[in-house]
Amino acid sequence: MTDETANKQALSESGAGSTILKEVPVEQAVGLRLAHDLTQIVPGTFKGRLFKKGHVITEEDLPRLLDIGKAHIYIMELGEGELHEDEAALRMALALQGEGTVLTEPHEGKVGLKSELLGIARVDPEYVAAVNALGEVALATVKTNVVVKPGQQLAATRAIPLVVPASKVEEVERLAREYRERSGGSGPVAVQPFSRFRVGLLTTGGEVYTGRIVDKFGPVVRAKLEAFGSEVAEQRYVPDDKEKIVEEIASMRQAGYDMILVTGGMSVDPDDRTPGAIKAAGADIVSYGTPMLPGSMLLMGYLDGVPIMGLPGCVMHDPYTSFDVLLPRILAGDRIVKEDITTLGYGGLHNC
Ligand SMILES: Nc1nc2c(c(=O)[nH]1)N[C@H]1C(S)=C(S)[C@@H](COP(=O)(O)OP(=O)(O)OC[C@H]3O[C@@H](n4cnc5c(N)ncnc54)[C@H](O)[C@@H]3O)O[C@H]1N2
Numbered sequence: 001m002t003d004e005t006a007n008k009q010a011l012s013e014s015g016a017g018s019t020i021l022k023e024v025p026v027e028q029a030v031g032l033r034l035a036h037d038l039t040q041i042v043p044g045t046f047k048g049r050l051f052k053k054g055h056v057i058t059e060e061d062l063p064r065l066l067d068i069g070k071a072h073i074y075i076m077e078l079g080e081g082e083l084h085e086d087e088a089a090l091r092m093a094l095a096l097q098g099e100g101t102v103l104t105e106p107h108e109g110k111v112g113l114k115s116e117l118l119g120i121a122r123v124d125p126e127y128v129a130a131v132n133a134l135g136e137v138a139l140a141t142v143k144t145n146v147v148v149k150p151g152q153q154l155a156a157t158r159a160i161p162l163v164v165p166a167s168k169v170e171e172v173e174r175l176a177r178e179y180r181e182r183s184g185g186s187g188p189v190a191v192q193p194f195s196r197f198r199v200g201l202l203t204t205g206g207e208v209y210t211g212r213i214v215d216k217f218g219p220v221v222r223a224k225l226e227a228f229g230s231e232v233a234e235q236r237y238v239p240d241d242k243e244k245i246v247e248e249i250a251s252m253r254q255a256g257y258d259m260i261l262v263t264g265g266m267s268v269d270p271d272d273r274t275p276g277a278i279k280a281a282g283a284d285i286v287s288y289g290t291p292m293l294p295g296s297m298l299l300m301g302y303l304d305g306v307p308i309m310g311l312p313g314c315v316m317h318d319p320y321t322s323f324d325v326l327l328p329r330i331l332a333g334d335r336i337v338k339e340d341i342t343t344l345g346y347g348g349l350h351n352c
């Protein structure tokens with residue numbers, strides 16, 4: 001066993017790199033500084049950092065190092081134009097960090113971005129792909145437009161080898177600058193808060209109107225809106241009568257609500273009057289029908305710019321439907337267009 005060897009695998013693939021890693025047997029390492037974090041994994045019990053990069057090894061550390069299989073450790077002399085994994089991960093995270101996020105401490109060559117607030121993740125998929133095409137550096141994110149809570153992780157940067165060329169990190173920074181120029185300043189990974197909407201809820205169905213059955217839509221829609229900080233300002237009930245539904249929609253429009261939701265009567269029965277009534281009320285229909293199950297009978301439209309939706313029966317009982325995809329986007333200020341609907345089909349089958 002050699003005392004001193006440069007381990008090329010641990011170093012950058014692409015750079016001619018002059019970083020030197022000295023491999024030192026642990027028995028001779030007392031008083032030396034670790035070149036990287038050391039991880040311990042005890043399946044089912046613990047995975048985490050046992051020693052931090054820069055830790056000065058003491059006599060007492062030796063049995064613990066041997067316990068995690070470290071007979072040798074690396075001591076590093078960083079070369080020109082090369083970055084240690086932690087610094088690379090931190091610089092990338094700082095470059096791409098957008099509003100509504102906070103960074104975690106560099107840890108084992110990784111930096112996380114967490115949400116500071118309840119909101120919608122805004123991630124540019126093209127930026128993520130461009131970073132990952134560089135090689136040796138990695139960026140993993142949640143999908144754009146998903147709802148994130150305070151403290152929830154939405155992205156992580158990582159250096160793959162222990163040392164990466166500074167030029168790759170500079171490219172990540174350049175791409176982020178370009179993104180910011182295009183998009184008015186915010187970084188490619190951000191969280192946007194929801195606006196507070198006051199919503200008018202119109203519940204159709206003779207069986208509910210006459211009191212034959214108890215309304216189950218109201219509580220569900222109320223809970224979904226309140227989870228995002230919005231509210232049902234008023235709920236009204238109408239029978240399956242197209243003229244009456246049209247009248248109530250017009251009256252709710254007059255009342256100035258930020259959104260109008262009409263429940264029930266969305267499918268193919270003779271008493272299903274809702275889609276026709278929303279159209280007759282003068283709404284521009286973005287789509288009646290979505291390629292997502294459950295939620296395929298949903299209608300999305302705009303009445304004088306105010307979002308109006310027809311909600312099918314499944315919204316009452318299925319926890320995740322096309323309504324749960326579109327609602328957070330609307331509350332974050334997005335105007336839903338046809339393409340937002342047609343792209344729901346891929347990955348859009350959810351236990352229905
Ligand atoms: N032949 C077809 N049948 C159905 C289709 C289809 O494409 N072809 N689509 C199915 C899908 S998907 C759904 S979702 C439902 C859509 O239902 P609707 O929105 O038309 O709902 P209704 O017919 O008005 O009611 C269905 C069911 O739910 C009860 N309901 C309605 N509103 C309330 C309320 N506020 N509180 C409690 N219960 C309510 C209603 O009494 C019915 O029992 O259509 C499928 N069928």
Ligand code: MOO
Nearest residue numbers: 294295296297314
């Ligand atoms: O609108 Mo229906 O979900 O597909 O149950």
